[in-house]
Amino acid sequence: MQPTPGIDPRRAYGLPELIDIAQMQNPQTRIAWQQARQAALTTGMVEATYLPFISANVIGGWQDVSSTLPVTLGSVNQVSSRVEGVSPQVALQWLVFDFGQRDALHKAARHNATAANILFNGTHQKIIHDVTRAYFLYGAARSRVRIAEQNASNARKISAAAQARNDQGRGTTVEVAQGRQLVAQAQFGLVQAQGAERDSYQLLMAAMGVSPLTRISVREPGRRALPASVGTPTEEMIKAALARRPDVLASFSAMKATRSAVGAAEAEFMPKVFLGAVAAGGGASFSATGLPTIGQQASTTGVLLGVTMPLYDGGLRAAQLKKAESLASTSEATFEATRDAAAREIVVAADTLRSALASYRAATALAEAAAVTYDAALGAYESGVGDITAATTAESGLLTARIAQSDAHAASLVAAANLAFVLGAMTSRDVPAALDAR
Incomplete structure (x- = not known):
């Protein structure tokens, strides 16, 4: 496996790139x-059945016959004969009328092609959604590394304060040991955060569909301002979303295709009218032992108009019709289930976004309060009026609050991208635009 070509490792790529x-x-x-292309080719194949089929044929051959004479004539006691000839032909076959069977098959093929095109667009939307989600999660992992680095720095400050107090005779060796333990814990947390960052990077590569050996410099998403809240999806918003969601539209086209297939199966019970024509020429020769060769040239033309009507097929057509009706019924139920699930996804996605925004507001307030507490506890310990337990507790609380704030911010961006996706609006690279949908 080789790195994906065409990617500049010295360039920082943002989400659009x-x-x-x-x-x-x-x-x-x-x-x-390719699936959309195959569906389009199928439509063309059905359209070709409306046109006549013309074929060129050549038939040639010979026949040798040898017979023993009952009486020998001179030195001849048998006679041999040969008949040979070649007949070139041009034939035409044209199905003139079939009670709408080809028309039904054509409609089914067109509906299937429409569904394939819609799913092609849906694939692009899903890729945008997956890359966006992985991009924000990777940004959150990088933020966790920075928080872990800051936590290690804070731990070293507490450890240094404990060592200074001990050197001045105001502290104890237990406090020094606690400070060193705090530094070791912070370093362990930093290593874990760096490992999670590498994992999230590979998840981003997987979402993009590039080689895991590829090295891409990813630009930071930045601290996008988040709204206070988003409104509840209205009935009009849900209807508009259902009218543009690829999975709903594709399911609807598939339902119409199966309905057309029922019409094609019904037409199998009806007669078919066909036209045939042939233009043929031929040359034949006959030769017998001792006789001159006889040759003959001939030509033939003709036009036929016929009707074919199946009378008995052991229940094959009836079974095919029942199968088509069953598929149509299944596709109708699938469309209703897809539509209901899509509406439910929209409501759930909006609720998730509102919860994520509320969590971010609470985590921001918590981080601000934890920062004040940590500064006060560290200052008190350094000045000799506090203890190391309060300082370490405040440092741990600050770490938890900052991680919660970073995760809530990333969760809000991911939830917004998910809402845009379930609304069928994941077509712009400037995501998540759903944050502005109050």
């Missing part, structure tokens, strides 16, 4: 494109 790379490199886009 990462989405562009994903849409070009991710195998899912190529798979969806």
Whole structure:
């Protein structure tokens, strides 16, 4: 496996550029494109059945016959004969009328092609969503590393204060040991955060569909301002979303395709009218032992108009019709289930975003209070009026609060991207635009 070509390791890529790379490199886009192309080719194949079928045929051959004579004539006691000839033909076959069977098959193929095109667009939206989500989670992992680095710095300050107090005769060796333990714990937390950052980087590479050996410098998402809250999805918003969601539209097209297939199965019970024509020429020769060769040239043309009507097939057509009706019923139920699930996803996604924003507000307040507490506890310990337990507790609380704030911020961005996705609006690279949908 080689790194994905065309990526500059010295360049810092933002979210729009990462989405562009994903849409070009991710195998899912190529798979969806080929499926859409296959559906379009199927439509063309059905359209070809409206036209006549013309074929060129050549028939040639010979026949040798040898017979023993009952009486020998001179030195001849048998006679041999040969008949040979070649007949070139041009034939035409044309199904003139089939009670709408080809029309039903054509409609089914067109609906399937529409569904494939919609799913192709849906694949692009899903890739945008997956890359966006992985990008924000990677940003959160990098933020955790910075918080862990700051936590290690704070731990070293407490450890240094404990050592200074001990050197001045105001502290104890127990406090020095506690300070060193705090530094070791902070270093352990930093190593874990760095490992999580590497894991989230690979998840981003996987979402983009590029080689895991590829090295990409990712630009920080920045501290995007978050709104106080978002409103509850209205009935009009849900209807508009259902009208543009790829999975709902594709399911609707599939339902119409199965309905057309029922019409095609019904037409199998009806007669078919066909037209046939042939233009043929031929040359034949006959030769017998001792006789001159006889040759003959001939030509033939003809037009036929016929009707075919199946009378008995052992229940095959009836079974095919029942199967088509069952598939149509299944597709209708699938469409209703897809539509209901989509509406439910929109409501749940909006609730998740509101919860994430509320968590971010609470975590921000907690981080601000924890920072004040830590500064006060460290200052008191350094001045000799506090104890190391209060300082370490405040430092631990500050770490927890900052991580909670960072995670809540990333969760809000991910929830906003998810809401845009379930609304069928994940078409812009400037995500998450759903944050502005009050």
